Amino acid sequence: MLSTLKAKFMNLLVLYFGCLEYKRMEKTQEKFDRPQLLCAPFERKDLIGIDLDSRTNRKKCTGRLKKHLADLSLQVGLPTDALAQYSQAVDILRGCNDWLWLAACYEGLCSTSVMLLYPHLFRNNVLQRYSSLGVGGSDSCPGTKINPNKVRNNPSSNSNSLPVGLDPSLPKQTSKFCLSPDDIVEKYKEAIVHYSKYRNAGVIETEASIKAVHVLIEQKRYLLAAEFLSNVVFINLQLSDEEKIIRFNALSDMYNQIGFHRKAAFFRRVAAMRCVAPQNQDPDWCQCYKLLLLTLDGYRLSLDPALFLKEGRPGWPALQIQILQELVGTSRRMGEHGLCTRHQAFLLSAMLPYFTLQEKHDNFKMLESVSSKCGSGPSPLVVADSSFIIPPVNFPNIPLCRYVRVMPPSKERQVELRDKLLVEDPGPFIFSPFQSIITTSKVAGKIDCEWVEGDICEVTFAFVNPMYIQLKLNNMMLITEGVEFEAWTSTVVIEASPEAQMVILRGRPQEPGELRILGYSFSLLGVASNCKFKSMSHLKVPFYSLNVVPALPCVQIFCDSSSSETGLVSDGALEGESKVCVTLNAGETHECNIVIHNVSSQSVECVEVALESQNEVEGPDKVFQYSLENLRAQLPIAPGGRASLTLYIYAASEFLLPGYSIEDDGMFSLMSGSEPPSLISAAPSSLHSRQSTIMSSLRGRKANRAHSSASNASSKSGSSVRSGSSVSALAMSSINASTPMPTTGLCNRTLEGLIKLSYTGGRGMENKYWRMADIGISVEVAPSLLVTRWDALPAERPNQCYIVLDLLNSASNEMDLQYTTNKHILMQGGESCRVPVPVDRCPLAKINERVRNIRKNISKRNADGEVSESEILGDHVASLVELRWTLGPFDTPGRASLKSLTFPPQTHHLITMAPVHWDVSLNGQRVENGSENVGKIGEAQRLVIGVSNSSGDALPPLTIVLTAFQDHQNGTQNYRLEAKMASTGATKFGVPKLAPEESYSHDCGLIFFTTGIYKIEVSGSPSSSSSTPYGNFQCSSVCVPGDHHSKTNQHYHAWKLAPPIEISIVD
Amino acid sequence: MAVSLTIIGKENSPLYIWMDEGRDSLQLQYLAHTGLDVIQEKISVGQKLPGDSRELYLGLLYASEEYKIYGYTTNSKIKFIVITDVTNAALRDNEIRMMFRHLHSIYSTVVCNPFYVPGEKISSQ
């Protein structure tokens, strides 16, 4: 079929060629003396009345014939002949001012030369483009954007397509008439000038111009080409509207070819406007629309908002707005409301920065009205009967997103990765001063927080309304990528205020992994808008990515207030972050039940509890106690289930308030160093009656001393304390006077604690993710019992001493205080009293050990060692004394601690055990404390003095001296017993060095000659007083030092047996 | 007197537009806009016409039936376009050239103004 057509076509061509050739031959042989005048159709009417026989006319005829012959030569493929004939014709016609035909000759000359010089011209798609002119420029594949470079670089320089014998180098040699490239342009110009002289030659003038342009394009002389083209515009042609459109389109195409895209767009737009000109009877809106779309390139407009905004808005805004408005109008006239809405939306969004406020409003109203007919979806629209695709329009700037905050989970929902490998990889650090060029290629948008699968997550946006019109954003939601995410839609109203407004978009990740938040979508006035961060250059990040961790349980933690007692307030229990407030008396213990409620769909399988406290004085362990095992036994906590943790709160406080007492006027009386202060000032008289033990020696007031010692003596039989020892008591009563402690015990103080619960479960646990919950506990401690003063006194038993405490009930309620296992007193609110507490003395070994430890750890000086010794003793006493009380109407129990009690050095010997232990027997009978020994005159009383080392260290050799005296029971003592007593055996003897626990005993005998009460003092001192490594062991309570002792230097030491051995000698 | 004056930035966006009162602003802007094609062609690299003086003044870009469009470019690729009436005989090539030079000197003063960020629209009050 095709081949026959081809064959027939070839046949036709051959016939046609034969025809032409015949005509040419005929003309060549035609006589030139009488040629017929050839003329153009419009010239015929001019022929009337012209002298046909004139010389000029004859030349004209000859020239025109020559030109015709040249045409024929050219048509039959004889360009060389044609060139020569054209040249001859030019010469002839120039002489007779036949401008029209002269121009035609020039054109022929040019064409032939072009054929020879640029044989490939018009042989490819350029030819097609040219031929398309006749059909109508609108079919020039609109989808393909005309790339100037592509067209320009299209000089099909493949000389292979040359017909044989038409080598470009040939014409120069074969024809002297062939024009040079520059001459071609010149001659074209001349031809056009001549054509322009004829009103009816507009079409051929246009043709010649366009041919010239093609040649100039081939020569890459675009500026000159532009000149020719702009000349074309001026040619006045009588054309129909359709022809005008075709003409402008052709011009536009030509301009595109020379790279003048703005010009091309201009003429394309002119063509488009022609389609719908007011005088046009049959306006073709559709064609106009398509032509307008073709102009966009020239105005640097891209209907893809992302692309358009990215290019930094080049172009000419006023013209861009114009063309967009024309698109809106045209599409509306076409009835394409979808397109119309889309264009109007784009106009508003893209040109927003160039609009005045009024224009913004107008365009917004316009969008409102057009979108009411048809909205704009998120998918591209295809223009009917064409390949144009109008991409969806977004509103990345209406409203304008100022910033984005990907919200981490709320505090109680935050997760923590345990056992994570801390890989710190900061990467190679390259310093460059050229930051503006070298963009920092850090991973932008990586959010350092973790969302949890199944939890509600939030992203906060700050929006600014550039429109000053209230914007209603429907179906607003997040656009995400990566793991599955259930984005929740919401309707947001952005008020017409210039302030940034916060919008929160929520969603729920459905699986663990990396989630990328790409942007948000909404619908404004029916225009669906997908705003991606990557198209918003001011946000700096293309997307936000974060990690979604596997599902984890979530608990609420609160204090079960129903089970708790009075004084407990739990606020915000359901908010997750709760705080419990308790008011307790100092020393009281409270039990509170902390409930852990699993509010998630995952079960809690593992918990850890930690305690944090801001208290400096008491460690948190002392105040708060709980049983983790108990809680763990309740695991797992099923979804919706509860577990409880019992918390024991001990209202720890400082019970020691030295130097404080309630005076009559209620003033504080702090000790001053000048006068030994009184332990009790204005002691209530009732105190005495309750006192069951020695108090007198502590009486500070000198005025009272006589009375008190008397009362002491009378009230307490068998008291072994000499009245004289009150001096030492005076000296040592300056308890802790050096640093007055703050009166913390008096006012309410608050203990803060934080129970931190870490828990995990579900799949999150497998990935070692944990969650935290905490509950704050605030304990307000009301004052209860206070120890205002304390002292140590010797007790009846050698292995004990009395700790005497002045106590103050600083609470307002009555207090029942139990201070030993079987003794208790009742104290009214604000009342104070004094109690003695018997305490086992501190073994020396214990002190030694502690001191050694301290010395080992810190190379402390001796003085510091002593300080620590007083602390050791304090600890010792505190561990033994327990003050239990019940208070108030509910008999609230509590206990006070004597922690941080210290004793001055003077009292140390009372509290510590003596290094020397006396073991005395008289007449084979052990001398007990206070036991009565009766002897007869003249009988030898056998006295065995046993000394043993109880210090835990080796004792140096000692010298023991026995001194006897007679006590007349009236205050006088007679030491001159030479006539009343004789002794057998030494009364002064040496004891060798004693290892720990080693003992030595000495026998002697005493014979008394008169009756009476005799006493024997036993005292020992180191044999060589200079070397006393036991200086630390000052004294012990059994060995009451002499009066002088506490005042002398420490080198002198003596240990005495106290009380002295008493022997009543009777007849 | 010129009809319109436009300063166009490196990226071919107008920085400053002045129009004679009462003229069709949009039409003049179309003229200036299309004039850019000619300027671009004239200053494009590789365009080495023998007669090219490499002057900053680019001369007449083109003429329409009513107007003449003149162009000028700075070395920093800022373009100035001046449009005159075709009928205006008082403005010859030399006058236009002087006008452009004056404009260039004003523009360079603007650039040296610390409050002006190069590339932004020029506004004056």
Add this chain to the structure above:
Amino acid sequence: MSAAEDVLFELLHMEIVKTFTDSKDKDDAASKLEYIGFTTGYRFVERATRETNRFKDELDIMKYICKVFWVSVFKKEIDNLRTNHQGVYVLNDNNFRFLTRISSGKQYLQYAPRFVTFTCGLIRGSLANLGINCVVTAEVSHLPACKFQVQVQRG
């Protein structure tokens, strides 16, 4: 510029350098100095090229920088310009003005970079306004000579 202006310019530059290198964030000092140079160059070249004919090409611009521009800023021409014709230009100034006040020898060599940073920016800014985007680095191997390398960023 008169002699007084010459000295003023040098002193001003010295003070600017000092101000930035003494400031807290030393890391930023170089980039700030460079930026000052950039904006200065960008604005200055607008004015300086007012009477200059249109440049033919990149090399033409580089020649302008080496001759007219350098003379107007530093009162001397660049001593040597080399290029690989692939966008790398090396400008040698054997007696760079901002380094002439520093005693030669090794003593202050380590401080030399801060005195050439501004000029790097100056070159970059000028070229940027003339349509050449580039990276400018400087190298001082012995005072007071300085070598500026311009690496043009294509595309």
